[in-house]
Amino acid sequence: MRQGPARGGARWPAAIGLLVAALVIAGAMLAADRYSTARAVADLDQRAASALPLAAAALAGEIGKQRVLPAALARDADVAALLARPDAESARRMGAKLRALAGEAGASVLYLIGTGGVTVAASNDDAPDSFVGSNYGFRTYFSAAMRDGTALQYALGTVSRRPGLYLSHRVDGPAGPLGVAVVKVELDAVEAGWRQSGYTVYTSDPHGLVLATSRPDWRFALLPSHTDEAAARDALQLDDTPLTPIPLAAARHGLVSGGGDPPALFAPASGTLGPEAPGWGITVLVPANTAIASASRTAVVAAFAIALGLVVVVAAILRRGSAVRRRQIALTEMNTELERRVEDRTAALSEANVALAGEIEHREAAEQRARRLRDELAQANRLSILGQIAAGVAHEINQPVAAIRAYADNAGQFLDAGRPESAAQNMGAIGRMADRIGEITATLRNFARRATSPPAAVAIEDAVDGAIALLAGRIRDSGVVIERVREAESPIVTASRIRLEQILVNLLQNALDAVKGRSDAWIRIAVASDAEGVRLRVADNGPGIASDVAETLFMPFVTTKETGLGLGLVISSEIARELGGALTLERQDGGGATFVLELKRAIDPASDAGGDRT
Numbered sequence: 117m118r119q120g121p122a123r124g125g126a127r128w129p130a131a132i133g134l135l136v137a138a139l140v141i142a143g144a145m146l147a148a149d150r151y152s153t154a155r156a157v158a159d160l161d162q163r164a165a166s167a168l169p170l171a172a173a174a175l176a177g178e179i180g181k182q183r184v185l186p187a188a189l190a191r192d193a194d195v196a197a198l199l200a201r202p203d204a205e206s207a208r209r210m211g212a213k214l215r216a217l218a219g220e221a222g223a224s225v226l227y228l229i230g231t232g233g234v235t236v237a238a239s240n241d242d243a244p245d246s247f248v249g250s251n252y253g254f255r256t257y258f259s260a261a262m263r264d265g266t267a268l269q270y271a272l273g274t275v276s277r278r279p280g281l282y283l284s285h286r287v288d289g290p291a292g293p294l295g296v297a298v299v300k301v302e303l304d305a306v307e308a309g310w311r312q313s314g315y316t317v318y319t320s321d322p323h324g325l326v327l328a329t330s331r332p333d334w335r336f337a338l339l340p341s342h343t344d345e346a347a348a349r350d351a352l353q354l355d356d357t358p359l360t361p362i363p364l365a366a367a368r369h370g371l372v373s374g375g376g377d378p379p380a381l382f383a384p385a386s387g388t389l390g391p392e393a394p395g396w397g398i399t400v401l402v403p404a405n406t407a408i409a410s411a412s413r414t415a416v417v418a419a420f421a422i423a424l425g426l427v428v429v430v431a432a433i434l435r436r437g438s439a440v441r442r443r444q445i446a447l448t449e450m451n452t453e454l455e456r457r458v459e460d461r462t463a464a465l466s467e468a469n470v471a472l473a474g475e476i477e478h479r480e481a482a483e484q485r486a487r488r489l490r491d492e493l494a495q496a497n498r499l500s501i502l503g504q505i506a507a508g509v510a511h512e513i514n515q516p517v518a519a520i521r522a523y524a525d526n527a528g529q530f531l532d533a534g535r536p537e538s539a540a541q542n543m544g545a546i547g548r549m550a551d552r553i554g555e556i557t558a559t560l561r562n563f564a565r566r567a568t569s570p571p572a573a574v575a576i577e578d579a580v581d582g583a584i585a586l587l588a589g590r591i592r593d594s595g596v597v598i599e600r601v602r603e604a605e606s607p608i609v610t611a612s613r614i615r616l617e618q619i620l621v622n623l624l625q626n627a628l629d630a631v632k633g634r635s636d637a638w639i640r641i642a643v644a645s646d647a648e649g650v651r652l653r654v655a656d657n658g659p660g661i662a663s664d665v666a667e668t669l670f671m672p673f674v675t676t677k678e679t680g681l682g683l684g685l686v687i688s689s690e691i692a693r694e695l696g697g698a699l700t701l702e703r704q705d706g707g708g709a710t711f712v713l714e715l716k717r718a719i720d721p722a723s724d725a726g727g728d729r730t
């Protein structure tokens with residue numbers, strides 16, 4: 117009942133958890149991307165910075181090497197002589213000499229210009245585009261050298277249209293300048309070297325115009341920092357070809373973008389060429405895309421993995437926590453339920469207990485009542501027996517009392533006659549008579565006593581003797597023959613002797629009643645035993661029991677006698693049951709009735725057989 121809303125409520129935290137996890141992972145990836153990009157850019161910057169001096173040195177070295185040529189020519193006596201007095205033959209010889217020199221030094225063209233600006237001798241004087249005779253007085257490298265002694269100019273060749281670096285040196289004579297020696301260097305080899313490095317390199321003049329570069333298409337492009345396009349064009353003495361801006365733009369992380377999609381990125385490093393080319397700048401661009409992409413990819417993947425791992429671990433910890441909490445709640449609920457059930461069960465049990473106690477009490481009371489009733493019935497039966505045998509007992513006692521009377525009278529006479537020994541014999545007889553009376557009264561008293569002794573080992577024949585003794589007077593008066601059938605030794609049963617006698621008295625009285633008036637009347641008391649138990653049969657030759665009476669024989673108040681109570685057999689069979697035995701009517705054939713009392717043997721048949729009577 118509590119799980120429904122709890123589960124529904126858990127959806128929100130789960131969604132929020134997912135969102136947080138996604139944000140954490142995305143944040144980690146973004147941070148990793150930024151960090152790795154910054155690291156990669158720093159690395160690229162480092163590479164660009166390292167490449168820059170090498171690229172600059174390649175160019176400066178070439179300039180330095182080539183600069184020597186015009187300087188050396190300026191001091192050459194033949195050069196001075198030729199410029200001072202030019203003649204065709206000397207110029208041709210000088211051309212050959214210059215050709216040899218240019219070939220050795222890897223220069224493009226070596227040539228000498230007179231003070232008027234006209235070329236006097238050139239290493240290419242044998243070529244169709246020979247410089248000889250051309251006037252370069254307008255070239256800055258000429259005018260500046262005439263003025264300053266040396267000059268350097270990057271420009272397109274007027275005839276060849278090939279770009280090159282012009283290095284010039286003034287040739288001085290004793291009377292003043294004689295002209296200018298010039299070397300044109302085409303920087304193809306340097307530019308090719310730059311290209312081979314894998315980096316993009318470009319140089320620029322003070323006006324912001326690209327000069328020598330590893331990207332020929334960028335030559336004469338304008339840098340964003342250029343000052344004045346016209347001034348730049350003038351400085352290079354370019355024609356009217358429109359100048360385009362260099363296709364580079366600033367990009368994030370201090371990189372520059374070369375356009376395209378995705379844009380080609382570069383890490384730039386810029387510097388100056390120094391004294392070899394005053395005012396020139398040089399820039400190295402290190403391609404950045406691959407390095408940045410791979411660094412970023414690695415970092416992002418790593419960050420994703422780590423963040424995911426972290427999220428999983430945190431989620432696991434949180435789940436564990438919530439699982440523990442859920443289990444605790446479940447345990448508490450179970451505990452409460454258990455306590456409730458135990459309480460219910462305890463209550464039910466104590467109710468049942470009370471009910472049981474009540475029932476036990478009830479049953480005990482009922483049993484007590486039944487026991488009391490039984491006792492009272494037994495007592496009533498005994499008193500009734502006493503009533504019936506009282507006449508016989510009186511008769512029994514009368515006889516010894518009369519005898520005592522006679523013995524006492526005789527004893528007086530013996531004493532008077534001086535025969536004390538005869539008197540003493542009479543006294544002895546009186547004593548025995550008194551004992552006999554005592555015995556009879558004791559038997560009656562015992563029988564009448566309500567309380568009985570607990571069951572003990574009883575020799576069954578002793579009980580038979582006791583019962584016959586109680587009925588002795590009546591038996592004698594009736595003249596009935598009592599037959600006894602015994603075993604050699606009386607069987608021992610566990611019983612209360614008085615109870616046993618009560619049963620036997622009941623049976624004998626019924627038998628005496630049944631045979632009353634018959635001349636051949638007899639009653640047989642037969643005891644037989646086997647391993648299982650002891651059987652005592654009381655048989656008579658009376659009229660027997662009618663079958664309708666036989667059916668209700670052991671029910672209370674069933675009697676055919678005028679003064680009968682109808683309790684004798686009921687009580688006797690009850691007592692037999694109490695003793696662990698049974699009293700039954702044996703199937704009768706040929707008249708008379710036979711009752712069988714079955715009893716168990718005593719456990720120890722050797723124990724005391726007669727100790728019940730007091």
Ligand code: ADP
Pocket residue numbers: 622626627630656658659660661665669674675676677679680681682683684685686708709
């Ligand atoms: P009561 O002797 O007071 O009638 P009992 O329970 O002893 O009560 O006997 C019940 C009846 O059983 C007697 O009234 C008698 O009719 C019958 N009865 C008992 N014993 C014998 C017997 N040996 N022969 C014939 N009838 C008997």
